[in-house]
Amino acid sequence: xxxxxxxxxxxxxxxxxxxxxxxxxxxxxxxxxxxxxxxxxxxxxxxxxxxxxxxxxxxxxxxxxxxxxxxxxxxxxxxxxxxxxxxxxxxxxxxxxxxxxxxxxxxxxxxxxxxxxxxxxxxxxxxxxxxxxxxxxxxxxxxxxxxxxxxxxxxxxxxxxxxxxxxxxxxxxxxxxxxxxxxxxxxxxxxxxxxxxxxxxxxxxxxxxxxxxxxxxxxxxxxxxxxxxxxxxxxxxxxxxxxxxxxxxxxxx
Amino acid sequence: xxxxxxxxxxxxxxxxxxxxxxxxxxxxxxxxxxxxxxxxxxxxxxxxxxxxxxxxxxxxxxxxxxxxxxxxxxxxxxxxxxxxxxxxxxxxxxxxxxxxxxxxxxxxxxxxxxxxxxxxxxxxxxxxxxxxxxxxxxxxxxxxxxxxxxxxxxxxxxxxxxxxxxxxxxxxxxxxxxxxxxxxxxxxxxxxxxxxxxxxxxxxxxxxxxxxxxxxxxxxxxxxxxxxxxxxxxxxxxxxxxxxxxxxxxxxxxxxxxxxxxxxxxxxxxxxxxxxxxxxxxxxxxxxxxxxxxxxxxxxxxxxxxxxxxxxxxxx
Numbered sequence: 001x002x003x004x005x006x007x008x009x010x011x012x013x014x015x016x017x018x019x020x021x022x023x024x025x026x027x028x029x030x031x032x033x034x035x036x037x038x039x040x041x042x043x044x045x046x047x048x049x050x051x052x053x054x055x056x057x058x059x060x061x062x063x064x065x066x067x068x069x070x071x072x073x074x075x076x077x078x079x080x081x082x083x084x085x086x087x088x089x090x091x092x093x094x095x096x097x098x099x100x101x102x103x104x105x106x107x108x109x110x111x112x113x114x115x116x117x118x119x120x121x122x123x124x125x126x127x128x129x130x131x132x133x134x135x136x137x138x139x140x141x142x143x144x145x146x147x148x149x150x151x152x153x154x155x156x157x158x159x160x161x162x163x164x165x166x167x168x169x170x171x172x173x174x175x176x177x178x179x180x181x182x183x184x185x186x187x188x189x190x191x192x193x194x195x196x197x198x199x200x201x202x203x204x205x206x207x208x209x210x211x212x213x214x215x216x217x218x219x220x221x222x223x224x225x226x227x228x229x230x231x232x233x234x235x236x237x238x239x240x241x242x243x244x245x246x247x248x249x250x251x252x253x
Numbered sequence: 254x255x256x257x258x259x260x261x262x263x264x265x266x267x268x269x270x271x272x273x274x275x276x277x278x279x280x281x282x283x284x285x286x287x288x289x290x291x292x293x294x295x296x297x298x299x300x301x302x303x304x305x306x307x308x309x310x311x312x313x314x315x316x317x318x319x320x321x322x323x324x325x326x327x328x329x330x331x332x333x334x335x336x337x338x339x340x341x342x343x344x345x346x347x348x349x350x351x352x353x354x355x356x357x358x359x360x361x362x363x364x365x366x367x368x369x370x371x372x373x374x375x376x377x378x379x380x381x382x383x384x385x386x387x388x389x390x391x392x393x394x395x396x397x398x399x400x401x402x403x404x405x406x407x408x409x410x411x412x413x414x415x416x417x418x419x420x421x422x423x424x425x426x427x428x429x430x431x432x433x434x435x436x437x438x439x440x441x442x443x444x445x446x447x448x449x450x451x452x453x454x455x456x457x458x459x460x461x462x463x464x465x466x467x468x469x470x471x472x473x474x475x476x477x478x479x480x481x482x483x484x485x486x487x488x489x490x491x492x493x494x495x496x497x498x499x500x501x502x503x504x505x506x507x508x509x510x511x512x513x514x515x516x517x518x519x520x521x522x523x524x525x526x527x528x529x530x531x532x533x534x535x536x537x538x539x540x541x542x543x544x545x546x547x548x549x550x551x552x553x554x555x556x557x558x559x560x561x562x563x564x565x566x567x568x569x
Contacts, residue, residue, distance in 0.1 A: 027322055030326065030329075031303050031306035032306075033541065034542075034544065035545060035549060036333055038548075040330060047322050050315065050318060050322065075313075148552050149548075155547050156548070159547070248431055251428055253424060253425075
């Protein structure tokens with residue numbers, strides 16, 4: 001990707017990878033959900049996220065040149081090149097963990113895309129403005145489930161608390177910009193994600209209070225996803241995702 | 254009115270092509286046959302999500318992934334309409350699902366075959382959905398109103414799925430030698446099970462006669478199977494592939510394709526639970542249901558708490 005606007009490409013890949021990997025995770029539930037209606041709802045979110053990732057990849061392919069396509073970017077990069085948030089690659093676990101992962105991410109994504117819709121880059125502005133309509137629903141659906149599970153039965157509360165302990169260390173990364181993000185934010189194309197930390201915490205606190213759950217404090221945060229240093233999950237995700245393309249290179253599908 | 258008068262009115266509706274509606278009087282056996290058939294159809298949609306769901310994570314391009322994900326989701330939606338249609342006859346989704354999990358209720362045996370390669374996603378769309386559509390187009394005119402109306406909606410989406418399946422195979426058939434081989438292999442494996450989808454021969458079919466009289470069915474198993482063979486035998490020419498049947502040939506006298514004998518021993522064995530994936534499919538459904546129990550319990554508990562709080566606030 002020489003000669004191209006590397007910071008912009010990396011930034012777009014970060015946005016694309018994050019939405020693709022969360023979509024990939026959510027789609028593992030398809031056909032296995034706890035209730036048919038919710039199976040369909042989560043698959044719908046997986047489809048929305050996949051659509052968003054394709055928009056970002058397609059744009060990244062144009063900006064990067066080098067004959068890239070959405071598929072070469074998604075299927076032929078390795079785990080050290082993927083730039084998704086660590087949160088999105090975490091296993092589905094039980095329904096509580098899947099729901100919480102979705103809520104923590106969607107709540108952030110909503111606030112973030114609210115800013116990106118005013119990006120100086122008209123393509124990013126258009127993609128995020130369109131996505132916001134979808135994300136608004138994702139926040140509503142997932143926050144309702146957080147409340148239901150937190151304030152449901154004793155068992156569901158225990159499971160929600162376990163999910164909070166598991167996932168919370170991966171939330172800090174959302175508000176720590178990578179260097180390419182800082183550059184892009186400075187150019188008015190991106191937005192400084194650290195600015196969103198406080199309002200995100202307030203929003204989460206409100207939902208957690210209604211769910212009778214407690215927001216953890218002083219948790220040491222894991223980082224690295226934005227720069228390609230992932231958890232051990234990543235290799236397995238890409239092994240599945242990329243299997244056909246790797247086994248039969250240079251084919252049309 | 255005496256029962257015979259009710260029967261007479263029911264018969265007249267059937268004869269005059271007036272749909273039977275949920276509140277109409279209907280013979281018990283008509284009700285039971287419809288419950289059996291509609292719930293079996295709903296279960297087929299839900300179990301049918303599994304062999305295709307198996308390839309969502311490995312779809313070879315983002316576009317194919319999106320198409321497959323949307324397709325499997327559509328099947329879930331079809332399951333929903335069909336469970337609702339069956340509920341109008343006085344059963345509940347919980348009862349129907351319990352019958353599926355106990356093995357009392359059946360689903361289409363085709364889903365007891367494994368989806369082994371990417372080409373299977375094309376073959377399932379083209380052959381399995383293709384066979385299902387012939388049955389479903391007929392069911393758009395079935396005599397029970399809610400079932401017929403659910404079918405109209407479902408048919409629109411299914412014919413789209415079939416075209417997508419064919420197009421998936423078309424790309425493979427024009428691809429590398431490995432892709433062509435993958436395409437032919439999938440057709441070889443799915444062809445005979447697809448023919449079996451139409452059920453036993455008319456001479457062996459226990460439920461057919463009465464269902465025809467009640468206009469639940471309007472074509473026999475063998476008629477639909479012939480229609481399917483005639484359609485696919487032509488479409489495969491476009492793919493440049495072959496169907497795995499040495500006896501398949503055009504018969505100008507009958508104006509239909511002749512085709513070989515189905516392996517009925519295999520058919521009955523898969524129906525009885527001995528297919529390659531019967532155990533895995535049912536276990537996957539049971540596991541999803543059992544592991545979802547605490548989720549459904551929590552949702553219910555929360556809804557009750559919320560209602561109690563609202564009532565308390567209203568009283569205050």
